[in-house]
Amino acid sequence: MTRLLERLLGRLPIGWLQLTHNRARLYSAIAGVAFANVLVIVQLGIAGSMTTATLQQYAYFDADIMISAEDANSMTEGGNVARQRLFQALADPGVTGGVSLFVANLAWERPKGQVLLQIFGVDPHATGFLNPEMAHKVAQLPLLNAAIIDRNTRGLDAEMLGGIRPHSPETFEYSGKTISLVDSFSGGGGFGTDGYLFVSDQTFLNLFGKRISGAPDHILLQVARGEDVGAVVARLRDTIGDKSLRIRSFADARAEDLAYQNTQRPTGLIFGFGVVIGILVGIVIVYQVLSTDVAAHLREYATFKAMGYSHKFFLGIVLEEAMILAIFGFAPGVIVASGLLSILHAKTGLPVAMTAETAIMVFVGTLAACALSGAIATRRLAAADPADLF
Amino acid sequence: MNTKPDETAIVVKGLNHWFGTGEARKQAIYDVDLSFRRGSLTVLMGPSGSGKTTFLTLIGCLRDVMDGSVQLLGHELNGASTATNEMLRRRSGFIFQAHNLHESLSAIQNVMMGLQVHGRGIDKRQTREAAAHILGLVGLADRVEYLPGNLSGGQKQRVAVARALVGNPEVVFADEPTAALDRESGMNVVKILKRLGAERGTTTIMVTHDGRILEQADRIVTLEDGRVVGKSDAAP
Structure with a gap:
C-alpha cells in the first residue's frame, strides 16, 4: 500500500x-x-x-394531468371535484381520456388490532390509467366488493396475503359488507396508513354510502401523444374557469404533494x-x-x-x-x-x-x-x- | 544595504526582537549587528535565556524579523514574502535541539524529506542513495530503516544532522547539535560541517555549550541578555 x-x-x-x-x-x-x-x-x-x-401512491397510476379540489394538498386530503369537470376536460382536443379517482381510508378491524388501509376506487375497465401490474390485476374488480390488497400491508401476515388468489380469496367485514380479497400486489405502508387497497369505483361507492359517483376525489386525464401537457393544463384552466380547483400536470401534483409532506407536515x-x-x-x-x-x-x-x-x-x-x-x-x-x-x-x-x-x-x-x-x-x-x- | 554575496552569507544590522505586548512585553534581542563569512563555522555561546536560540531562529528564517535587518544569502528577511522564506529555508539546513524527527517515518525516509523538498523532479532511487550515503557518514548505515522510536537520543540527533545536510545547504543552523552525542560522534559531526565549509563554502552557525567544539570554531560570539558581549575574532 x-x-x-x-x-x-x-x-x-x-x-x-x-x-x-x-x-x-x-x-x-x-x-x-x-x-x-x-x-x-x-x-x-x-x-x-x-x-x-x-410517491408510491402516484406510481400506481399513469396520467398526464390531475384535477383536484383547491385544498387537496395530497392524494388523500381535500374536498371533492364535480364529475362534470371531467366531461368539460374531455371536450379539449388535446385530452384523449379521463377517469374519476376515489380515495378514502378504510379501517379493517382485526382481533390483534386495527389495520388502516388507503383505498382507491378506480374504473376497472380504464386500465390505461394504471401501471402495468395494476392494469393486469384490476380485471378482477368488476365483481362487487372484490378488492386487491397490498401484500406488504403493515400488521398483516405477508405470507397469507401473498397466497390470496381469485379461487382462494380472503374476506373481511367493513360497514356491514363483506369485502373479498381476490389478489394482492406489492406496495408498502406509508406514514398515514398501513397499506393500500384497490376496488372498483362501484365497490367504493357501495362501501362508502355517503359518497356519490358525481363527486370523485380527483380526476385523471391523459393527453394526446406529442401534446404539450403544460399547454393543455393552461387551456383547461381557462375552459373550466373554476378557481376553486387545482388543475396541474400529474408530475406537478406529485412534486407538490412531496413538497407539502416535507415542508408542511x-x-x-x-x-x-x-x-x-x-x-x-x-x-x-x-x-x-x-x-x-x-x-x-x-x-x-x-x-x-x-x-x-x-x-x-x-x-x-x-x-x-x-x-x-x-x-x-x-x-x-x-x-x-x-x-x-x-x-x-x-x-x-x-x-x-x-x-x-x-x-x-x-x-x-x-x-x-x-x-x-x-x-x-x-x-x-x-x-x-x-x-x-x- | 550593501552586501557582498561572494564573501558574506548573513548580515545582521540593528536587530531587535521581543515577545508579548504592553506590560507583558519581554525583549529578547537588543540591537545586534553581526555578519557571517561564507564557509565559516561560528559558535554562539551564552547562558540559558540569553537569546541564542531566538537569534538563531531569526537569522534562520524560522521567525519573522520585527525590527532591524537580516540579509540571508542576499535576501532581506524583514518583510520577506512567504515564497522568499520558503526558498531560503530550502537553501538552508536546520538542526533542531529536540531532533524533530517525523515519528512515523524511518530514518532514511526522514532524511529523504530533506531532498524531496527540492521538488518532484528528483529521481527516487538517487534520493534514497544520497540519504543512505549521508546516514553512513554519521555512522547509521545499519539503522536506515529504523523508526525514530527505536533509536537512541544520539542516533536520532545524527539522523537530524543527516536530514539537515543531505540537501547540500548553503547555510547550516544548528541548535545544540552535539548535546546528545558521545565525544566521537560529536566530533564527527563537527568534522563533517568543517569539511562542508572548506569544500563547498557551507556556512555554519551553531549554538552550543560543548567545550570540545570551541577549538574547531572559526569564531565565537557570546550573547548575554540578548546583547552581543563578546566576539573571539574580528568580523569579516
Missing part, C-alpha cells in the same frame, strides 16, 4: 504513514468517520422513506430536521477527527515548514488522510447503516432503505467534510512561524 501510494503521489505517502503508525488512533478515527456515515445515512434513509411512501419537518442535525453532527465528528490528527502532528509539520515545504504540501497530506479515512470509514458505516435500516424496515414496514445515490452522496460529502476540516485545521500552521510550534 505504501509503495502504491508513493507511486501515485510522487512523494512519500506521509498521510498514510502517519495514520498507520498509531493503530489505536487510526481505528478510533475510522470509527469516528464510520459513525458519522451511519448517522447521516440512517437519517437520510428515514427521510427518504417519506419520499418513497408519498410535522413528520416531514421532523425528518428534515433529523437530516440537518445528522449532517451537522457528522461534520463535527469528522472535523474533530481531522483537527485532532493535525494537532497531534503540528510539531512535525512545523519541522517540514522549517525545511521549506509550502502550505500546499500540508494540504496534500491532509487531503491524503481525508481520502483514506473517508474510504476506510465508509465501508463499515454503510454496512452498519444498512443493517440498522433493515431492522427499522422490518419493525415499521416503512420503506426505509439506503439507495446507491444516498451512499455516493454521503461518501462524497464525507470526503469533502474531511478535506475541508483538515484544511481548516492547518490554518494555525499556515499563520504561525515554525519556531513558535516546536
Whole structure:
C-alpha cells in the first residue's frame, strides 16, 4: 500500500504513514468517520422513506394531468371535484381520456388490532390509467366488493396475503359488507396508513354510502401523444374557469404533494430536521477527527515548514488522510447503516432503505467534510512561524 | 544595504526582537549587528535565556524579523514574502535541539524529506542513495530503516544532522547539535560541517555549550541578555 501510494503521489505517502503508525488512533478515527456515515445515512434513509411512501401512491397510476379540489394538498386530503369537470376536460382536443379517482381510508378491524388501509376506487375497465401490474390485476374488480390488497400491508401476515388468489380469496367485514380479497400486489405502508387497497369505483361507492359517483376525489386525464401537457393544463384552466380547483400536470401534483409532506407536515419537518442535525453532527465528528490528527502532528509539520515545504504540501497530506479515512470509514458505516435500516424496515414496514445515490452522496460529502476540516485545521500552521510550534 | 554575496552569507544590522505586548512585553534581542563569512563555522555561546536560540531562529528564517535587518544569502528577511522564506529555508539546513524527527517515518525516509523538498523532479532511487550515503557518514548505515522510536537520543540527533545536510545547504543552523552525542560522534559531526565549509563554502552557525567544539570554531560570539558581549575574532 505504501509503495502504491508513493507511486501515485510522487512523494512519500506521509498521510498514510502517519495514520498507520498509531493503530489505536487510526481505528478510533475510522470509527469516528464510520459513525458519522451511519448517522447521516440512517437519517437520510428515514427521510427518504417519506419520499418513497408519498410517491408510491402516484406510481400506481399513469396520467398526464390531475384535477383536484383547491385544498387537496395530497392524494388523500381535500374536498371533492364535480364529475362534470371531467366531461368539460374531455371536450379539449388535446385530452384523449379521463377517469374519476376515489380515495378514502378504510379501517379493517382485526382481533390483534386495527389495520388502516388507503383505498382507491378506480374504473376497472380504464386500465390505461394504471401501471402495468395494476392494469393486469384490476380485471378482477368488476365483481362487487372484490378488492386487491397490498401484500406488504403493515400488521398483516405477508405470507397469507401473498397466497390470496381469485379461487382462494380472503374476506373481511367493513360497514356491514363483506369485502373479498381476490389478489394482492406489492406496495408498502406509508406514514398515514398501513397499506393500500384497490376496488372498483362501484365497490367504493357501495362501501362508502355517503359518497356519490358525481363527486370523485380527483380526476385523471391523459393527453394526446406529442401534446404539450403544460399547454393543455393552461387551456383547461381557462375552459373550466373554476378557481376553486387545482388543475396541474400529474408530475406537478406529485412534486407538490412531496413538497407539502416535507415542508408542511410535522413528520416531514421532523425528518428534515433529523437530516440537518445528522449532517451537522457528522461534520463535527469528522472535523474533530481531522483537527485532532493535525494537532497531534503540528510539531512535525512545523519541522517540514522549517525545511521549506509550502502550505500546499500540508494540504496534500491532509487531503491524503481525508481520502483514506473517508474510504476506510465508509465501508463499515454503510454496512452498519444498512443493517440498522433493515431492522427499522422490518419493525415499521416503512420503506426505509439506503439507495446507491444516498451512499455516493454521503461518501462524497464525507470526503469533502474531511478535506475541508483538515484544511481548516492547518490554518494555525499556515499563520504561525515554525519556531513558535516546536 | 550593501552586501557582498561572494564573501558574506548573513548580515545582521540593528536587530531587535521581543515577545508579548504592553506590560507583558519581554525583549529578547537588543540591537545586534553581526555578519557571517561564507564557509565559516561560528559558535554562539551564552547562558540559558540569553537569546541564542531566538537569534538563531531569526537569522534562520524560522521567525519573522520585527525590527532591524537580516540579509540571508542576499535576501532581506524583514518583510520577506512567504515564497522568499520558503526558498531560503530550502537553501538552508536546520538542526533542531529536540531532533524533530517525523515519528512515523524511518530514518532514511526522514532524511529523504530533506531532498524531496527540492521538488518532484528528483529521481527516487538517487534520493534514497544520497540519504543512505549521508546516514553512513554519521555512522547509521545499519539503522536506515529504523523508526525514530527505536533509536537512541544520539542516533536520532545524527539522523537530524543527516536530514539537515543531505540537501547540500548553503547555510547550516544548528541548535545544540552535539548535546546528545558521545565525544566521537560529536566530533564527527563537527568534522563533517568543517569539511562542508572548506569544500563547498557551507556556512555554519551553531549554538552550543560543548567545550570540545570551541577549538574547531572559526569564531565565537557570546550573547548575554540578548546583547552581543563578546566576539573571539574580528568580523569579516
